[in-house]
Amino acid sequence: MVEPDKQDHPIMAIDRDGLNALIQRLAAEGYQVIGPRVEDAAVVLGPVAGVADLPAGWTDEQSGGHYRLVADGKGEAGALFGYTLAAQGWKRYLHPPRTRLWQAHREGRSWRVEAEAAPQRYAFLGVRACELSAIGVLDRVFDNGQFTDPGYAARRSGTFIVAVNCGRAAATCFCASMDTGPKAHAGFDLALTELPGEDRAGFVVEVGSPAGAAMLQAIPHGPAAAADIDAAERAVATATAQMQRAAGGREMVADAAGVLSRNAEHPLWEAVAARCLGCGNCTAVCPTCFCTSVEDTTDLSGEVAERWRRWDSCFTLDFSYIHGGSVRRGTASRYRQWITHKLSYWHEQFGTSGCVGCGRCITWCPVGIDITEEARALAESEGRT
Amino acid sequence: MDIAAPTIRPPSGDPMLPRLFRIERVKKELSDTFTMEITPADGGPFHFRPGQFNMLSAFGVGEVPISISGDPGDPELLVHTTRVVGSVTAAICALKPGDTVGVRGPFGSHWPVEDARGADVVFVAGGIGLAPLRPAIYQIMADREHYGNVVIFYGSRTPEDLLYRRELQRWRGRFDMSTEIIVDRATGHWGGRVGVVTKLIRGGGFDRHHSIAFVCGPEVMMRFAVQTLGECGVTGDRVFLSMERNMKCALGFCGHCQFGPTFVCRDGPVYRYDAIERLFNVWEV
Structure with a gap:
């Protein structure tokens, strides 16, 4: 307008x-x-x-x-x-x-x-x-x-x-x-x-x-x-x-934030995990995924130390590692973390959705997992569309 | 009683830059655990609240989150108890008095020690989980007359894994606090109790309606501790626990420490149990 x-x-x-x-x-x-x-x-x-x-x-x-x-x-x-x-x-x-x-x-x-x-x-x-x-x-x-x-x-x-x-x-x-x-x-x-x-x-x-x-x-x-x-x-x-x-176009289901927050326990997570390769492409192309890790390095003499920050992805096993093992061991919990953070938790953290509807995660997913369809499947399983 | 897990603002400036601290003293606690006393290279006190943590750097190796385990009443000396579990903690452990570590912090929420005045205080610790609770114990014992019964329930795997052993003996000798210890597995000449820490909670020693519980240990131990406390009448709004997640920045930027909609580095590590109860019981959050 x-x-x-x-x-x-x-x-x-x-x-x-x-x-x-x-x-x-x-x-x-x-x-x-x-x-x-x-x-x-x-x-x-x-x-x-x-x-x-x-x-x-x-x-x-x-x-x-x-x-x-x-x-x-x-x-x-x-x-x-x-x-x-x-x-x-x-x-x-x-x-x-x-x-x-x-x-x-x-x-x-x-x-x-x-x-x-x-x-x-x-x-x-x-x-x-x-x-x-x-x-x-x-x-x-x-x-x-x-x-x-x-x-x-x-x-x-x-x-x-x-x-x-x-x-x-x-x-x-x-x-x-x-x-x-x-x-x-x-x-x-x-x-x-x-x-x-x-x-x-x-x-x-x-x-x-x-x-x-x-x-x-x-x-x-x-x-x-x-x-x-x-x-x-x-x-x-x-x-x-x-x-x-x-x-024939694409829409995010209404109240995706509520849908995700209500369905932490759902058979859909294992169903997505059966398709998801856990490659992290979606997090790399997502314009809002911000997670990082740090790496410290030294030169050969040990006289100069540096700290570098690099992109990380919640789809890696290492991402949630604490002493004793990773918290999110399976692809199901990692995909759930990603989509729930993006569509639901983000509102609580930053007062806005973490998804802007660019669709890159759909295009660049090697197996074509679709954030809008997964959210819709959860919503429909609640008996609403 | 309505108490929230509080947070305080950390220092300003570039939050990524470590401040330099000099190692004053290193004490071996257990075969894999040491306590390090450090002071800021640029002088000045280091104020913190019980339950908060710092990011400690071994230059050129990396950075790890470590809870503060010293006395908040003595800001001249910063104390950390660390278990060697990876390359960074091993590198810090290898440093000697006079060497330098990097420190960023203090970060996170703290045990609501002041808000617990007037109530009985129940500490439930598992293994190295005693370290983040020790500052709260110090603060309460320095302000003893304002509290009801002070009870420490401490469980460890074996007698060899008991942290702060001499201090535990001193605490056990006091008339104004009760310190109960239990081990999963008795070894050597152990003559104390054997079992899990929930056994101690059931033993009581606190007013079920006027108690605040501070819980820290492995997640599975906290799960059972919270459940037993509930059965003993200490409801979720009076139980506080310290969560552990992977952490790379402590600023809310790296995303690693997310626990549901919260960041453990900013909203935790100390949470009021009823605020996270729903998440706490979901797999792999």
Whole structure:
């Protein structure tokens, strides 16, 4: 929806040259611009230097355990953001898979501990609405009211965000039922909606922050035509409609939090465990899974010690290890932990769902286990749908 | 009586960075267990509440959560009793007086010692579970007149596994507290009781309607202790226990210590039993 009260930032438009100028301007201001690009037969996120790096003419086909890049037939003239989601999200930039927490130098029988230097500033180009929600979720995780993760806070506060609204939903998408998309409402500096069109279509632009307004002023832009604003809204409405269950789309069952919290004891857990490989792919691609472990290392001389933090997964046996053995010995309890944390406990911990409806865990599960279907099966076993 | 497991705010600053402590004294307690007294390299006292824990680092090896087992009334000396069960605890054990360990903390909730004033206090400890209870015992005995009966029920596998043996003997010699000890398996010249700790609870020595119980030990032992306490009239709202889960950060960031919707590092380790009763009885939470 376009809010009519945003009079101070009327809706603007940019063309592809404007987008190119935006990327270059961000780089000139010291940001490393991260955006979508085609690599290894998938859309992935990586450094982009201009519009030429973006996945023009590519879209994706996603379903349980299935991902294919598909050409839209228009090549360079095709949509730049016609895909739905990159294989991995922005988490790896804000909460990197491996990061050093500190370094210590031996001084006799003591040590001198040094904190890490200020990180790289990123500009994210192409953040989807569900992913904006996911970043909002991570913000709560790493500033929990008692402690703040200084590394995350530094990376996050330096980040410039260009959201891109979705004009299409993949078969795995269910953001509409999580109330996180497909349109970005907050949490961005600029939000673009790519206009449907046959040839090198432009973008409708909304401003979400003073930094976004200043950035827009620095690049070629103009007021958006009423017809283009309508077209942008229709594009988002199309994505919403594609996710309706009645129309063959995907939805999270109502009150998933309650369903999960009531069913810690349920035959479904063993049934899922019979399919689940325990590989942890879902936790790697999930934009909100935040669990980590730490590793301490030394150099060969033993004079320098470091502590590194790396992503971990609740699907590993080690994850719950305490002296005497792991707490969650079976795949059943590990899957239960993951989905119950995501859909239920998260509300109690952070006041929000841990699931944003991006559907990556469905796409990248090697056996296509579907979080929406498992939650629905539990709900239906309670005699409700 | 309505008592919650309380939490207090830890120090500010980068919570990931360990503070340097100098090892003053190391005492061997058991074949695999030692007590270490440490002081901050940058001086100053270290305040904590009974039941809280620290993250201890052996530089270059790793970091582990260890409960504080010293006297909260003596903040000049930080005391930890540690069992060697892995590479990090082994590395810490290998350090000598004058060496340096890293400390982050104190973290977590604590035994509601002040709130228990006026009531009988029942300590139920299993094995090394006596270590996190000792600060509460110290604090209560330093404030003895404000409490009713003070009863310690301590169970261990064998007489050789009894922690703080000389201190237990001193406590047993006191007229203002009762210390009962039991072992699973008698060895050597053991002339004391044999069995599980629930046997001691059934022996009583506390007012069933005006008692607070602090329980710490292996999860299976706590399960039976809580059940027996309940049968003896100490309801779940007056039973507190200390949970153990894998912990990597103690800040709520690493996700490892989750116990249902709670983080043991922040919401625990000390929980009021009725708050976690439902989870406590579900498999592999």
